[in-house]
Amino acid sequence: MTEKEYGPISGSGILGGISGRKTIIMAANTRITTVAKGIFKAAKDTDSAVFLELARSECDLSGGYTGLTPRDFSEKMNEAAKAAQCDIWALHADHITIKTGSATEIVGTKQLIDAQITAGYTSFAIDASHLFNFEGKNLREELEKNIQATTDLALYIKNRMKGKDFGLEVEVGEIGRKDDHGLVLTRPEEAVEFIKALQGNGVYPHVLAIANGSTHGHVYDEKGNVIEQLSIDIPQTKAVAKALRENNLHVGIAQHGITGTPRDLINQHFPKGDIIKGNVGTFWQDLVFNILKVYEPALYKEIQEWTLEKYRPLNPGKKDGRIFDGNCKFAIKEFYKELYAVEETTEQAIQAMAYAESLVFFRAFSSYGSASLVRKASGKNTE
Numbered sequence: 001m002t003e004k005e006y007g008p009i010s011g012s013g014i015l016g017g018i019s020g021r022k023t024i025i026m027a028a029n030t031r032i033t034t035v036a037k038g039i040f041k042a043a044k045d046t047d048s049a050v051f052l053e054l055a056r057s058e059c060d061l062s063g064g065y066t067g068l069t070p071r072d073f074s075e076k077m078n079e080a081a082k083a084a085q086c087d088i089w090a091l092h093a094d095h096i097t098i099k100t101g102s103a104t105e106i107v108g109t110k111q112l113i114d115a116q117i118t119a120g121y122t123s124f125a126i127d128a129s130h131l132f133n134f135e136g137k138n139l140r141e142e143l144e145k146n147i148q149a150t151t152d153l154a155l156y157i158k159n160r161m162k163g164k165d166f167g168l169e170v171e172v173g174e175i176g177r178k179d180d181h182g183l184v185l186t187r188p189e190e191a192v193e194f195i196k197a198l199q200g201n202g203v204y205p206h207v208l209a210i211a212n213g214s215t216h217g218h219v220y221d222e223k224g225n226v227i228e229q230l231s232i233d234i235p236q237t238k239a240v241a242k243a244l245r246e247n248n249l250h251v252g253i254a255q256h257g258i259t260g261t262p263r264d265l266i267n268q269h270f271p272k273g274d275i276i277k278g279n280v281g282t283f284w285q286d287l288v289f290n291i292l293k294v295y296e297p298a299l300y301k302e303i304q305e306w307t308l309e310k311y312r313p314l315n316p317g318k319k320d321g322r323i324f325d326g327n328c329k330f331a332i333k334e335f336y337k338e339l340y341a342v343e344e345t346t347e348q349a350i351q352a353m354a355y356a357e358s359l360v361f362f363r364a365f366s367s368y369g370s371a372s373l374v375r376k377a378s379g380k381n382t383e
């Protein structure tokens with residue numbers, strides 16, 4: 001028998017392999033990578049395909065707010081996948097965000113993409129949804145800048161991947177954006193226009209992120225307490241998916257901002273198969289901090305004090321709990337050394353908890369067995 005490979009496979013292979021199934025593939029943002037071993041082990045044990053990802057803000061050439069460069073992230077994910085013997089996973093660049101579309105920004109973005117490709121990424125999410133033109137006279141004009149920037153970067157990736165398959169996610173409608181009436185949701189015709197225009201430019205995304213009511217991170221009540229809820233607009237999400245299907249566009253929906261949505265509600269109400277990729281980010285960071293509270297109270301206290309000292313002045317009138325909650329992610333880089341040098345028992349607890357929580361996500365997403373579907377579709381050797 002030849003030695004089995006545990007490197008990442010193409011995101012397109014995974015999303016294509018589950019095509020037509022009522023399955024959501026979990027995409028985990030492992031800001032503190034210790035959780036990855038648990039996630040991979042659960043994926044292996046439940047035969048679930050999985051994406052591991054970090055956004056540009058979390059991981060870039062200077063380390064983002066996690067302290068990880070694309071190369072560091074790739075090394076850690078490959079190591080964890082190998083340790084768990086997990087073979088059906090993609091290494092994904094979440095939110096390659098374009099904010100202005102300026103020439104300098106595009107150049108910097110291409111440098112980041114180069115580094116991600118060199119590091120072995122197999123999937124990419126271009127997010128130029130900020131470039132919405134409010135002065136546009138019609139849908140096409142409103143979306144034009146997004147279409148141009150997304151096309152430019154997608155073709156750049158294609159060129160740099162030199163014929164290798166890769167996953168492509170694009171974004172229309174900025175997630176979490178609000179106007180006077182509340183959250184702005186993506187309309188079906190907007191999604192269709194966007195994907196049609198991209199395809200006209202030779203760009204064929206596998207998955208589309210839309211604004212459908214979710215926000216990144218936590219949702220709070222008036223008292224500042226974290227609330228758990230089903231925040232996405234299910235009928236709107238289904239309508240977008242239906243419109244994409246009816247136009248034969250072969251693109252599923254990526255659900256961002258799942259942290260805080262109870263898993264029983266996901267299991268019962270999420271339109272699985274319309275939504276094909278589910279991003280879970282903040283959840284994994286919370287998991288680590290909750291373990292640290294018990295296992296490494298001194299370190300946790302240090303992290304808490306650093307965060308509050310730095311961010312209290314920037315958030316007048318806000319309660320400490322809320323300030324810590326919203327800004328503790330910035331402590332990850334500051335405490336990088338300490339976070340990766342915790343006691344073995346701490347690491348064990350983090351990984352066991354990540355394992356158990358992943359099981360529940362995979363179950364709620366109905367992704368058990370998805371890895372075999374992907375193997376079968378790709379002709380990859382089954383055991």
Ligand SMILES: [Zn+2]
Pocket residue numbers: 095175216256257279
């Ligand atoms: Zn997101």
